[in-house]
Amino acid sequence: MKILVTGTAGFIGFYLAKRLLGKGYEVVGLDNINDYYDVGLKYGRLKELGIDSDKIEPNKRVDSTIDGHCFYKMDLADSKAVNKLFAEEKFDAVCNLAAQAGVRYSLENPMAYIQSNLTGFANILEGCRNHDVENLCYASSSSVYGLNKSMPFKVSDSVDHPVSLYAATKKSNELMAHTYSHLYGIRTTGLRFFTVYGPWGRPDMAPMLFADAILNGRPINVFNYGKMERDFTYVDDIVEGVVHVIEKPADPDENFDFHHPDPAASPAPYRVYNIGNGSPVKLMDFITTLEKHLGKKAQMNMMPMQPGDVEATWADTSALENHFGYRPQTGLDEGIGKFVEWYKGFYKV
Numbered sequence: 001m002k003i004l005v006t007g008t009a010g011f012i013g014f015y016l017a018k019r020l021l022g023k024g025y026e027v028v029g030l031d032n033i034n035d036y037y038d039v040g041l042k043y044g045r046l047k048e049l050g051i052d053s054d055k056i057e058p059n060k061r062v063d064s065t066i067d068g069h070c071f072y073k074m075d076l077a078d079s080k081a082v083n084k085l086f087a088e089e090k091f092d093a094v095c096n097l098a099a100q101a102g103v104r105y106s107l108e109n110p111m112a113y114i115q116s117n118l119t120g121f122a123n124i125l126e127g128c129r130n131h132d133v134e135n136l137c138y139a140s141s142s143s144v145y146g147l148n149k150s151m152p153f154k155v156s157d158s159v160d161h162p163v164s165l166y167a168a169t170k171k172s173n174e175l176m177a178h179t180y181s182h183l184y185g186i187r188t189t190g191l192r193f194f195t196v197y198g199p200w201g202r203p204d205m206a207p208m209l210f211a212d213a214i215l216n217g218r219p220i221n222v223f224n225y226g227k228m229e230r231d232f233t234y235v236d237d238i239v240e241g242v243v244h245v246i247e248k249p250a251d252p253d254e255n256f257d258f259h260h261p262d263p264a265a266s267p268a269p270y271r272v273y274n275i276g277n278g279s280p281v282k283l284m285d286f287i288t289t290l291e292k293h294l295g296k297k298a299q300m301n302m303m304p305m306q307p308g309d310v311e312a313t314w315a316d317t318s319a320l321e322n323h324f325g326y327r328p329q330t331g332l333d334e335g336i337g338k339f340v341e342w343y344k345g346f347y348k349v
Contacts (some may be wrong), residue, residue, distance in 0.1 A: 002026040003246065004091045006076060006124070008049065008099035009033050009042035011202050012139070012193070013097040015239045017049055019273035021069055023243070028089050029071040031098060036105065036112075037177030037203045044346070045200055046071065059084075064145065076120030086127035093135035093246055096124050099169075102204055103143060103308045106166040117169035125180045129295055133186070135249040137242065139175055140190040142231070142313045143167035151280075152314040155192070155264035155272050164308035181270035187249035188269070191242065194315045198235035198335060199342030206230075206283075207336070210290055210298065211343050220287070228283040228303060229312040231276040232329035234338075241275045244324040264319065276315030277328045289332055293340040 003020055007013035008029030017027050029049065033042050033056075043053045050064035051071045059081045062071045074081050076098055100106075100116035121138070128136050145153045147161040162168040170192075177188040197207045213220045253265040264272040291297055305311070320326040343349065 001092040001246075002028065002090065004028045004030065004085075004089065004094045006030045006094075006096045007139075008071065008097075008263060009036060009046050010101075011045075011200060012196060012235065012238060012242075014045040014049065014200060015198075015235050016095060016097065016179070016242055017069070019239050019243055020246075021049075021066055022094065022241035024068070026068040028070065028085075028091070030074050030085070031071075032075040032077075033073055034100075036100065036102070041200070041203065048200075061188050076123055077115045079119075079123045079126070082123040082127050083130065086131040086133070090131065091133050092126060093249070094128060094133055094137070095242065095246055095277045096121065096136065096138040099139060101166070101202070102155060103164045104306060104332070105204070106164050107308055110165045112303070113165050113169050117166075118172055119178060121173050125176060125186070128186050131182050135246070136177070136186055136188045137245050138173060138177060138188065138190055138251070139170075140192045141170040142192050142194045142274070142276065142315065143310070144171045144174070144192060146310070149312075151312065152278070152316040153192075153272065154316045155261055155274055155319055159263070163310065166308075176322060178266060178268065181250070181266060181268035185269065187251070188271075189250045190272040191245065191275045192230035192272065192315075193238065194233055194274070194313055196233055196235050196238050198339055199346075201235070201339065203311065206286070207290065207339055210287065211294060211340065214291065214294055214296050214298045215349055217299075219301045221303050222283065223303050223309060224299045224305040226284045226300075227311065229280040229314070230286070231313045231315045232281050232286065232332060232335070233275070233277040233315075234335035237277070237279060237330055238275060241320060241324065241326045244326060245273070248324065260271045273320040273323075274315040274317050275320055276313075277327070278315050278317045278318055280312060280314040281332055286336075287330070289336045290340070293337050
């Protein structure tokens with residue numbers, strides 16, 4: 001297969017491209033390399049994928065030193081450029097991981113989420129429709145569960161009460177995908193990612209924020225006074241699940257009940273899954289594990305809950321397990337150990 005992976009300068013996209021190349025697939029990477037966080041980290045990931053940053057120009061193909069890989073710096077909101085890309089490269093499958101990320105940033109810059117997550121995703125769907133790509137996997141988010149406090153989160157739960165614009169755009173992606181599955185037969189699979197961590201992670205997320213502050217003697221901000229839980233999932237486990245989904249795209253649900261419709265399935269070739277560890281971790285336990293591997297205690301600013309945030313996430317991954325044999329393998333202690341080892345090496349601590 002020739003696979004378009006969007007967001008390859010991002011955290012999960014970078015790992016997915018590496019994994020697919022290792023399996024012998026041809027991978028076309030795409031990213032707009034925006035400055036939402038340190039572009040040096042993004043270029044560092046691309047370098048690991050064999051992409052020379054000096055050769056990168058907007059909307060131009062850059063061939064990698066790794067066989068079967070090339071990269072485009074492109075904004076998904078540019079419909080003409082995206083359509084030209086689909087026409088020229090002729091993909092067998094698409095995995096859309098590019099998005100404006102971050103719940104808290106969506107309070108400050110909402111239009112960035114409209115452009116990237118809605119307009120950009122619409123252009124991906126149109127690219128698939130107009131160029132006969134029938135296999136689309138895309139990133140949704142655990143944030144769609146919003147006000148739901150029923151644990152663990154199930155894909156059969158209602159997701160009608162988002163508490164951030166970021167979450168609302170991700171639910172919108174699921175609805176848009178279903179429409180294209182129904183109208184045009186595109187096989188779409190949405191993956192609701194829970195809290196992903198590991199080496200090369202995002203600087204705006206807890207592991208990187210906390211490690212930087214702890215090692216530099218600054219206090220960390222601990223929201224909701226530490227009474228938080230997250231379904232932390234190691235990046236390799238996430239990527240393994242994504243690969244399974246790409247290799248086995250969605251089929252129609254032959255047993256779909258039109259009188260009691262399952263929101264995660266359809267008579268169209270459409271599916272939505274949770275992808276996480278299936279085991280929530282208390283935030284304070286996460287901090288303790290990070291302190292252990294850093295060899296240094298954290299100073300803490302205990303703070304109230306931030307707008308748009310939720311107290312806990314916990315993934316029911318049974319559907320992904322049943323359909324694909326998905327089983328996370330990496331425990332928190334092992335995963336944090338790998339993250340800290342990479343962090344100290346990359347930032348020369």
